[in-house]
Amino acid sequence: MTGQWGPIDAGPGLVGASRAALGTTAQVVVPAGAALESSLQWLDQWLDQADRAANRFRPDSDISGLNSDPAGEREVSWRLADLLRASLFWARRTHGLVDPTVGAALVAAGYEGDFAEMTRVQIGPLPPGGPVPGWWRVTVAGTRVTRPPGVMLDLGATAKAQLADEAARAISKSLHGPALVSLGGDIATFGPAPPGGWVVRISDDHQASPGATGQTVVLVAPAMATSSTAVRRWRRAGIAMHHLIDPRTGVPADSPWRTVSVAAATCLEANALATATLVGGRAGLALIEGSGAAARLVAGDGRVLHLGAWTRSDDECPPLIWPGAAA
Amino acid sequence: MLPELPSGPAQRSRGESLLRRLSIWAGLGAMVATGAAGAAVANALPGRTATPTVANASGTSSSGGGSIPVNPASSGVGQGTAPAPSAATPVVTSGGS
Numbered sequence: 001m002t003g004q005w006g007p008i009d010a011g012p013g014l015v016g017a018s019r020a021a022l023g024t025t026a027q028v029v030v031p032a033g034a035a036l037e038s039s040l041q042w043l044d045q046w047l048d049q050a051d052r053a054a055n056r057f058r059p060d061s062d063i064s065g066l067n068s069d070p071a072g073e074r075e076v077s078w079r080l081a082d083l084l085r086a087s088l089f090w091a092r093r094t095h096g097l098v099d100p101t102v103g104a105a106l107v108a109a110g111y112e113g114d115f116a117e118m119t120r121v122q123i124g125p126l127p128p129g130g131p132v133p134g135w136w137r138v139t140v141a142g143t144r145v146t147r148p149p150g151v152m153l154d155l156g157a158t159a160k161a162q163l164a165d166e167a168a169r170a171i172s173k174s175l176h177g178p179a180l181v182s183l184g185g186d187i188a189t190f191g192p193a194p195p196g197g198w199v200v201r202i203s204d205d206h207q208a209s210p211g212a213t214g215q216t217v218v219l220v221a222p223a224m225a226t227s228s229t230a231v232r233r234w235r236r237a238g239i240a241m242h243h244l245i246d247p248r249t250g251v252p253a254d255s256p257w258r259t260v261s262v263a264a265a266t267c268l269e270a271n272a273l274a275t276a277t278l279v280g281g282r283a284g285l286a287l288i289e290g291s292g293a294a295a296r297l298v299a300g301d302g303r304v305l306h307l308g309a310w311t312r313s314d315d316e317c318p319p320l321i322w323p324g325a326a327a
Numbered sequence: 328m329l330p331e332l333p334s335g336p337a338q339r340s341r342g343e344s345l346l347r348r349l350s351i352w353a354g355l356g357a358m359v360a361t362g363a364a365g366a367a368v369a370n371a372l373p374g375r376t377a378t379p380t381v382a383n384a385s386g387t388s389s390s391g392g393g394s395i396p397v398n399p400a401s402s403g404v405g406q407g408t409a410p411a412p413s414a415a416t417p418v419v420t421s422g423g424s
Binding site for chain 2: 008009010011012014016024025027029078082160166169170180182184185186187196197198199200201202203204205206207208210214216217218219220221224225226227228229230231232259261263264265292293294308309310311313
């Protein structure tokens with residue numbers, strides 16, 4: 001995890017910076033005149049601490065040690081224990097649609113290293129499939145993790161969002177003003193919104209050009225996250241693969257949705273609901289509706305559905321027709 | 328000054344804990360209030376055909392025979408998004424990674 005911060009165009013009255021981190025992009029935006037530089041130095045240490053704890057592709061990370069440990073119990077760092085505890089909480093809340101025990105399924109699908117260095121056309125066998133071990137087999141008591149040996153954990157569905165929440169909160173409190181932190185397009189804000197609000201672009205890819213298909217909105221909720229099968233794709237034995245495993249089948253989710261964005265009270269909640277909806281289809285939709293969150297869902301054919309208090313845009317054509325109450 | 332790197336999970340203030348509880352209760356309220364709408368949403372998967380009905384900006388869904396509330400609680404608890412002025416510059420992009 002290395003990289004230098006570079007400036008980003010954050011618009012009038014704001015300053016921001018971006019760098020590569022956690023296998024994706026970290027961005028921070030604060031009001032112009034705020035002590036951005038000190039925030040970046042702190043964020044460097046914060047991200048490094050998280051990387052050492054939860055990067056599955058780093059041999060010396062805490063989670064790699066846990067995944068390769070043949071013992072049923074292992075003491076881990078407080079950072080990994082905290083990230084894992086949150087992951088298990090959301091696994092329960094999403095009825096297992098977001099499950100940290102998908103690690104072995106990801107490896108079987110061919111996602112076994114840093115995506116930037118991964119072979120995009122693989123000739124290995126197709127993943128065998130079958131349900132993943134299950135989040136309920138994992139317990140965290142303090143910093144002691146218990147799970148059946150061989151269960152491989154991956155916190156990709158929750159860790160970045162949780163870290164974004166925590167970093168935005170810490171920076172906002174230190175600057176006594178608004179702060180926005182985005183980790184791979186999972187966005188957390190804290191403090192009063194800047195004049196005009198936080199203007200956010202929604203797209204399939206968080207690194208998409210400004211002209212890419214999507215929608216521009218003002219964020220009313222404190223956080224937003226997007227899950228998409230349009231990025232981190234590769235082919236294995238001639239079959240298209242992506243990184244969002246359906247825990248029920250153990251293979252990349254066969255979803256009616258291409259991209260799901262959720263606005264919610266925290267980035268962690270938003271990301272868990274977005275991933276659960278993309279993976280779970282109808283079950284995920286019910287989770288969003290039950291949570292009171294707002295969502296924008298893009299079907300495989302590009303049609304868009306808005307749920308809850310997500311603003312509708314006239315330029316989002318063709319919209320997905322909402323079924324009637326009698327349907 | 329930014330805090331030292333923590334050596335344990337962050338502790339929330341009493342005010343934040345209260346806001347968090349309120350958010351949870353608002354969510355529970357939404358679950359109760361949108362029972363009928365939830366059934367409709369569950370059928371909204373692409374490929375399904377149904378009586379054409381379009382959700383409008385006021386948060387209701389009209390279908391000729393009346394209207395049903397669509398997640399009314401979420402519009403009052405600081406959730407969701409609002410329209411952006413046409414000239415507004417996005418600060419960041421939310422997308423897959």
